[in-house]
Amino acid sequence: ADHSAAPATADDPDTALSLSGDGVWQGRGVVDGFDDLLDGLAPDHDYLVAVGYDRLRLPTVLLGPDADAADTPGDVIATGANADDVDLDAVVDALDAAEPWITRETLVRRVEASPRAERSGAIATFTGRVRTRDSPDDNRTTHLAFEKYEGVARDRMDRIADELTDRDGVLDVAMHHRTGVIEAGEDIVFVVVLAGHRPEAFRAVEDGIDRLKDEVPIFKKETTEREEFWLHRRDP
Incomplete structure (x- = not known):
């Protein structure tokens, strides 16, 4: 998730979300919360990857030497010092078995x-x-x-x-x-x-x-x- 987009001006919508050509979500304006964002995206999208969030009740991959699975609200499906330590096939299997975000x-x-x-x-x-x-x-x-x-x-x-x-x-x-x-x-x-x-x-x-x-x-x-x-x- 990229939150670096410029704030909305008076002529802009209250909230704007976009997906760039390289696959990066950008948001500006007022977003009530990440759950509300997921609720809005869920009917039309099968998957969403949230990078840099560790306080969501979502299937979570923790990277880094200090990653603490016990302090993570979501189900931790993989951990590692870096991305090379993660078994991607196992992550995909865990995601397929996880409860989907249904609204x-x-x-x-x-x-x-x-x-x-x-x-x-x-x-x-x-x-x-x-x-x-x-x-x-x-x-x-x-x-x-x-x-x-x-x-x-x-x-x-x-x-x-x-x-x-x-x-x-x-x-x-x-x-x-x-x-x-x-x-x-x-x-x-x-x-x-x-x-x-x-x-x-x-x-x-x-x-x-x-x-x-x-x-x-x-x-x-x-x-x-x-x-x-x-x-x-x-x-x-």
Whole structure:
């Protein structure tokens, strides 16, 4: 990432991002944060390499004699004194196995590309997020941590999506549940339904999130300002 571009002038957009001919991203103006940048790029790009960032919750390659994997928020997939010490094939394999950066817009674009989209008149979405507290007197939740049986969880979400898509009027369904540490106020889960009309779209979205919570083996640990605890477990 190259942040050396000149600041925006009065005639420029508030935020400008560009990719130079030699593959360097340049940015100027106001960017809310790196997560927002990733959210904007994710629907249209398969990969992004962020150079010089070590505080992101992303698959990370650490280089240098003082690299500290224990102090890195992302999953460290390789370390080395320099680039020559890194097995690139192993890095590629680790990236392919990593959870992709999925946003609600990613899933909306996915269902919009359905061959059945020309019959649709509605897209309904549900977004679950980390609630800070249930009431004003509750201890503040700082973050949640999610773990799942990866293969089983994906298979069950696919089965739920397929069964909802079999309903009359439902044309396509996409869903995604994030794992790892998710901070207060951040998004956790998305359900997106493409349908002919809004009634079947809304019903499928509600049933989709209810079934995901009931049927997909996901473990959730909550951390508040005072304690941390597992909320529930489901067998695979």
